[in-house]
Amino acid sequence: MSKRDYTLKQMIEMKACTQCRLCAEVCPAVSASGEGMLSALSRMKGLRQYLKRRPALLRRLFGEAGLSEEAQKKFGDDVFRCTLCGNCQEVCPVGIGLKDLWLSLRTDMVRSGAGPAKIKTIRDNLSESRNVFAEDNAERADWVDGMRDAPEDRYLRDKAEVVYFTGCVSAYYPVAQRIPMDLVRIFDAGAIDFTLMGEDEWCCGFPLLGAGLGEMLGSFVEHNIDAVLRKGAKKIVFACPSCYRMWREYYPRRFEIFHASEFLLQLVRENRLPLKPLQLTVTYHDPCDLGRGAGFFDQPREVIRAIPGVKLVELGHSREKCRCCGGGGNLEMFDPALSSAITAQKMEEVMATGAQAVVSACQQCVRTMTTYAKRKGVPIEVMDLVQLVHKSIVGQTS
Ligand code: SF4
Numbered sequence: 345m346s347k348r349d350y351t352l353k354q355m356i357e358m359k360a361c362t363q364c365r366l367c368a369e370v371c372p373a374v375s376a377s378g379e380g381m382l383s384a385l386s387r388m389k390g391l392r393q394y395l396k397r398r399p400a401l402l403r404r405l406f407g408e409a410g411l412s413e414e415a416q417k418k419f420g421d422d423v424f425r426c427t428l429c430g431n432c433q434e435v436c437p438v439g440i441g442l443k444d445l446w447l448s449l450r451t452d453m454v455r456s457g458a459g460p461a462k463i464k465t466i467r468d469n470l471s472e473s474r475n476v477f478a479e480d481n482a483e484r485a486d487w488v489d490g491m492r493d494a495p496e497d498r499y500l501r502d503k504a505e506v507v508y509f510t511g512c513v514s515a516y517y518p519v520a521q522r523i524p525m526d527l528v529r530i531f532d533a534g535a536i537d538f539t540l541m542g543e544d545e546w547c548c549g550f551p552l553l554g555a556g557l558g559e560m561l562g563s564f565v566e567h568n569i570d571a572v573l574r575k576g577a578k579k580i581v582f583a584c585p586s587c588y589r590m591w592r593e594y595y596p597r598r599f600e601i602f603h604a605s606e607f608l609l610q611l612v613r614e615n616r617l618p619l620k621p622l623q624l625t626v627t628y629h630d631p632c633d634l635g636r637g638a639g640f641f642d643q644p645r646e647v648i649r650a651i652p653g654v655k656l657v658e659l660g661h662s663r664e665k666c667r668c669c670g671g672g673g674n675l676e677m678f679d680p681a682l683s684s685a686i687t688a689q690k691m692e693e694v695m696a697t698g699a700q701a702v703v704s705a706c707q708q709c710v711r712t713m714t715t716y717a718k719r720k721g722v723p724i725e726v727m728d729l730v731q732l733v734h735k736s737i738v739g740q741t742s
Pocket residue numbers: 367370371372373374382383384425426427428429430431432433442
């Protein structure tokens with residue numbers, strides 16, 4: 345463990361914790377597992393004990409002795425049993441930047457060799473295949489083959505005004521591939537000059553950050569920027585909130601970037617989409633990275649409300665208080681049982697609304713909730729905002 349992984353601000357913030365426990369009350373990992381050790385409060389306590397083993401400044405700040413070997417190992421694993429949902433940060437009354445702290449902590453764990461073994465898989469997959477699933481990156485746009493209505497160029501154009509950056513989940517997971525298929529159809533309906541990047545698209549780098557491997561990010565950023573520049577594009581659209589946030593926070597600002605929800609809203613406001621009525625009651629799940637992370641709460645709701653006939657009912661916890669679907673923070677790789685238990689909590693809340701469908705605006709949320717609903721026979725349709733809009737354009741009800 346090294347203090348170089350923490351900023352002075354973070355060191356001071358940790359001292360400011362009042363132990364009010366509000367973070368523990370809203371943590372989906374705590375409520376799904378019943379383990380209070382997974383709360384922000386306990387994690388910070390563990391971190392402070394770790395740091396006490398450091399000399400000089402840190403010891404003066406925190407005093408006392410550190411953790412036993414066994415406790416260190418458990419602590420290292422528990423650091424990654426978190427969805428990075430940011431709910432703890434949202435409620436923290438002293439304003440501790442907990443999400444950034446969790447990323448610093450993950451980096452620290454990996455550098456000190458205390459991270460879970462799965463980190464190596466993520467590192468190898470990303471460095472060898474350029475996507476998180478170890479798939480052939482040349483097959484990144486193969487989902488287009490599943491579209492009978494795809495044009496001859498398969499949406500791979502030399503130049504375009506807009507690049508659609510698909511992200512790894514939509515590119516490779518069959519359950520999420522409906523999202524890019526429907527988004528390109530919407531682009532066509534709105535007469536958007538766009539292209540995919542195919543194999544020239546590499547992972548945005550989000551899984552690297554979540555795995556404490558942020559130092560590998562540089563080559564991914566550089567490659568993706570060059571690939572978009574080669575297309576001559578001015579704008580990039582993302583249906584994945586994590587890709588969007590990566591480009592917003594970790595990439596140099598060379599292009600106008602849009603999450604699909606705001607891009608769709610723009611098209612709706614300009615009356616460029618022929619929306620037909622749908623008789624459907626839906627609830628909306630705010631993806632952590634889009635809602636709390638990027639502040640996009642109204643855009644997706646405005647798009648939903650623009651569809652004639654669609655009724656929106658809110659979840660018990662919505663907007664800033666929305667609870668994670670269980671798919672964030674690479675949790676599925678580190679602790680699939682906990683990830684699934686968090687999804688179970690989510691689906692209970694979804695079913696309590698009485699909605700016919702749950703709509704999100706994130707491929708990972710859609711994948712997580714769809715997989716759970718199918719496996720457990722939960723009678724609800726799960727879809728992305730993009731799919732809902734496409735249904736309305738073609739006038740489908742199911
Ligand atoms: S980010 Fe979410 S899962 Fe992680 S500690 Fe905070 S509330 Fe819990």
